Amino acid sequence: MIRIRKRKNPITYDVAEVPVLSTKRPMLNAQTDLxxxxxxxxxxxxxxxxxxxxxxxxxLVKSNRFHFQHLWKIGVEIIGKTSPKDLTGYLKAVFISSPVKHSAETFNVYIDYLIAENSWELALDEIQPRYDTPIFHHPILLRKMAICCYNLWKSARNNLPEEYLEDGERNENDLRIIRYEKHLRFAARYLSEAHKTYSGDPELLLIYYDVGLEISTRKLTNCCHSI
Known part of the structure; x- marks a missing residue:
């Protein structure tokens, strides 16, 4: 009977835990270079x-000899210092290529960076299609969607025509008004849901009140659910 040898998986290392060896020490084994x-x-x-x-x-990334868990975090610091304009692409690439058990963590870091950069629309576009899947169905992402919609609503509000602000005159074909009401609807919906979990969150309470006041002032019967 012919015995088939199983091919051993290559040993991988954690950059956060690999022992520090002096570069003056002689070559000890095949792993010394790593x-x-x-x-x-x-x-x-x-x-x-x-x-x-x-x-x-x-x-080191090309060598495929180091664990993903800490290596990508080191990359965030390096890319952030050397080419910050590439950090968005890097974080998205990390999320896409990350093992399933790290997907939620890397996705949250990616979204946090987009929010920090005021990329509200991109962050919202990334969260919305994933939120209903089990791995991403988490209140923290609901909170982030609410904040994104709130900021998009504020931006849209600043672009509303004067006649709409003064007397509520509504042109159904005006894209500025359509955009404003869309983001108000989403902000009301996500804030209402997020508030159930984060009832004591001061930031959410503030924008929750702001959106609620806007709705009661405008009395937009077709705009949003009650908040």
Whole structure:
């Protein structure tokens, strides 16, 4: 009977835990180069030599010998320091390529960055189609959707025609009004749902009141659910 040898999976390392070895030590085994690369990366980052760290980081990613869990977080710091304009793309790529068990974590970091950059519409577009799936159906994402819609509503409100603000005159074909009422509807809906979980959240309470006041003032019967 012919025995079939099982192919061993390559050993992978955690950049946060790989032992620090002196680069002056002689070559001990096949893994020594990986240890040294990890130590070199730490050293470059401690010295804030981020351009050099970026080159080494890319090679470590290509080697596929380090765990995903901490490696991507190091990349956030390096990309943020060297090419911040690429950070949005990097975070999205990390989320898309992340193992399922890290999907929620990486997605939240990606969305938090978009919100910090005031990219409300992009953040909302990323959350909405995923929110109803089990892995992303979490109150924290509901809260983030409410905040995005609130800020989009405020932006749309600033672009409303004067006649609408003064006497409520509504042109059904005016895209500015359509956009305003759409975001008001979504803000009311998501705020109402999020408030049930985060009833003591001061930021949510403030915008919840703001949206509620707007609805009662406008009396938009076809605009949104009661809040």
């Amino acid at each position: 240890y040294r690369s990890n130590e070199k990366l730490r050293s470059l980052m401690n010295e804030e030599k981020y351009e050099q760290a970026k080159k080494l980081f890319i090679e």
